[in-house]
């Protein structure tokens with residue numbers, strides 16, 4: 278429905294109940310929205326049983342507060358709504374740092390952390406309590422709620438998220454009070470601003486980059502000349518790279534859902550299947566099993582498309598004799614898996630495909646062994662490179678050892694979590710880090726090698742948990758060997774597809 282077709286909700290529409298009822302009756306079919314929506318009509322999604330407990334968010338905020346000087350304050354912003362085209366926006370996704378610290382899902386929100394706390398004016402909080410965290414949220418608006426779903430509002434957010442919450446209209450005055458308190462001993466000299474909703478945009482006519490983040494910092498600096506404006510990005514990365522028990526629980530669930538999706542997609546793969554049909558099987562399973570979204574656009578490429586690292590169009594038909602590369606992960610409660618399998622479209626790898634597959638598998642095996650406490654994060658990739666470089670020379674694909682980079686042009690390791698390429702400081706591995714291991718070989722047509730290797734793209738990607746002992750491959754339940762994949766395809770071909778049932 279277009280926005281223009283709907284009369285705007287305004288205060289003047291507050292008609293007496295009788296007239297409203299009459300109008301509703303008369304206009305129901307042609308103008309169903311003329312009736313004023315009752316104040317509490319719109320369903321507010323309650324917190325889910327799997328949600329991260331509020332105590333965990335409080336623990337994370339306390340950790341941030343404990344690193345801050347008493348004269349500082351920190352502001353975290355929600356992500357902005359991104360426009361798709363005209364009056365249609367992309368589905369909203371909260372900023373990961375903001376979400377990590379309070380779990381509040383709505384746009385136009387901010388979180389302020391205040392070491393030592395603040396006692397708000399009685400008009401804002403009659404309790405006289407001291408608050409070291411303030412959440413600012415958008416005001417309820419029945420017209421907007423009718424169109425896009427309930428807005429939590431300050432009153433409900435306070436109870437649901439366990440943080441003192443105010444409407445956005447109070448943000449500037451509270452910030453001003455904090456930065457210029459009457460008591461000069463409390464003057465705050467450092468403002469941490471870690472996440473800007475948008476950091477920069479490119480001005481289309483000049484092509485010049487307008488750095489919004491820098492402009493905002495300058496403006497704030499001008500307004501409060503004594504304040505030093507700094508970032509806590511590194512602190513947040515330090516925290517987010519080590520997963521707590523709740524994050525591991527959600528990541529395991531995202532991974533399990535993703536594995537089910539991969540199984541369904543594999544079962545749907547046969548010669549002449551379209552990439553989008555296989556994507557539908559994958560993402561259909563994600564949604565049926567309770568994932569809210571994909572963690573990143575699904576990568577499903579057959580034949581030549583298997584050699585495009587982040588191919589997302591999914592329009593081609595898979596042909597007999599080709600490989601199909603699927604890099605797909607479900608997002609569950611904000612946490613995303615990142616899993617890749619490469620399979621033979623006809624159910625059996627050709628001799629060349631098998632050679633390349635086994636080489637990538639050997640590289641992954643060598644790399645995974647190194648996901649151990651205290652190991653430099655670069656070691657697994659260098660182990661994978663050693664295997665692939667030697668293997669490609671042995672197969673005659675390359676003669677110059679450095680040329681392995683032509684066919685293995687990416688790294689093997691990144692954190693996963695709230696982001697598919699999650700925050701982290703990439704130093705040494707520590708227990709409860711969870712990272713991918715994803716070596717690959719891609720030989721597009723036209724490459725300087727025997728054409729029997731052309732159009733073979735293979736990546737194997739698993740999610741590995743670092744522990745005090747052995748690495749744990751959390752995604753291990755999905756076969757990784759060439760033989761395991763062939764056996765799975767044979768079993769799938771022998772029985773009609775069964776859709777997994779929804780378990781939550």
Ligand code: GLY
Pocket residue numbers: 573604615697715738
């Ligand atoms: N799915 C993106 C990546 O593997 O990094």
Ligand code: MN
Pocket residue numbers: 615691713715738
């Ligand atoms: Mn990855």
Ligand code: MN
Pocket residue numbers: 604605615616617715738
């Ligand atoms: Mn991936």
